Amino acid sequence: MILDPLQQLGRKGLAYFGRLGRGHLFLMQTLAAVPGLVLRPGLVIRQLYSVGVLTLLIILVSGLFVGMVLGLQGYNTLVDFGAEESLGVVVALSLVRELGPVVAALLFAGRAGSALTAEIGLMKATEQLSGMEMMAVDPIRRVVAPRFVAGFISMPLLAAIFSIVGVYGGYFVGVGLLGVDDGAFWSQMQAKVDLNDDVYNGVIKSFVFGFVAVWIAVFEGYDTVPTSEGVSRATTRTVVHTALAVLGLDFVLTALMFGD
């Protein structure tokens, strides 16, 4: 009796490490299949549409609103110090360094990641993956790798679009509604936002987040327990795990990049 919780803990631990191992093995297999896609660009392009283009709308709308909120909050704080001219810097830095990559990754997980997991999971549950294997077609090459590449390419672009739209949202509120000087908004931003320190680091973040988000999404789909309940759990796990991984990694990366 007393051993029951211990046993459970052990079983859970083993299952956890088993998954971790499978996840890495799966990543290796997927990466090994990526070069072969050069011969079949059509597969990736189709996925770029469903992974990237269909996520675009939510990225545009969210970016705009986040930028507008930043403009409003930034203005209210800065105006107390008479520094509202710096609004452009505040908006741009918040977006490029943090909110662009992070929020875009969270939205990506919710819109594209969950869809990827559900799609692959359902293909597994309906024996489509198994069927492919029996037709001597490797599902990792045919199904997983194109989606992985499409996600990896899309995420940084989406994050960049998010940041750009956000800056315009902040501009609209700050300059358009609250009367910040137009020239100061842009010139301060130009002077204070550093290409190397800020923009490159933000881009690196978005690549890392994209990699992790799409890895989790395709793995959860591929590792789904092939039942309807299994697919629904896997989809939830994709969103939750991606959110946790992105936020955790964001702290680590921020500490490494800006921590001195």
Place this chain on the structure above:
Amino acid sequence: MRETGRNGQQAVVQVRGLGFSRGERMIFDGVDLDIERGKVTAIMGPSGTGKTTLLKLIGGQLRPTAGTIVVDGENVHELATRDLYRLRQRMGMMFQSGALLTDLDVYANVAFPIREHTDLPETLVRDLVLMKLQAVGLRGAAGLMPAELSGGMARRVAMARAIALDPMMVLYDEPFTGQDPISMGILVKLIRELNDALGLTSIVVSHDVQETAAIADYAYLLSDGKVVDQGTPEMLWKSASDWSQQFLNGEPDGPVAFHYPARHFRDDLMQGGQSR
């Protein structure tokens, strides 16, 4: 290793001493089977005996815990991945669910293996696909999506896809289950005719005794991880084995008990309101 089958002819599939378990549970325990070339061989048994598992073992998707499976002279589980894939191109499998790719229409589903494995020009692919669809009577359904097909049609499309690459052998998993009498009749006829017309070897896994027995040249009965009976359908109907009689005639009680193993009924009732 030129082992010979029952008639002195080399069998396409030779299963020897097959053992397979899932966790604690033993699914196969020393199964020997021979699938002869050009014949329709039935493998019958109650649900959950591992019929689907057996097909997946033959296709190399699962690995046996004991014994060997030789397909067309090659030991399936010793092959490198590349060779296994090459072998699979010579086998077609029809899954119980059909396993059609839901994002492709019927035409593209049948074309899928051809496009994946050959560089044929599109006009030739088209001819091949229409030929296969014609063979299963669904040329007119080429433009439909899998969701628009009835169960029987989906299986026929899966059949057309299974023979798309002109395999030497086709494996059918429960082709008749859940079909109305007309679809059932069509499927029965198709399996036999395709086998003979295309010179295939067919393995039909099923628990639909009448239909399967009608087209099988030879049949194995599986139960509890073992081959309990085998022979031509006529031999099986006359079989002395109680188990075979119960299974073939669908009797509710016999060697396979009606009751799932349980403790004495009285003890269960006497427990009153206590939780179990």
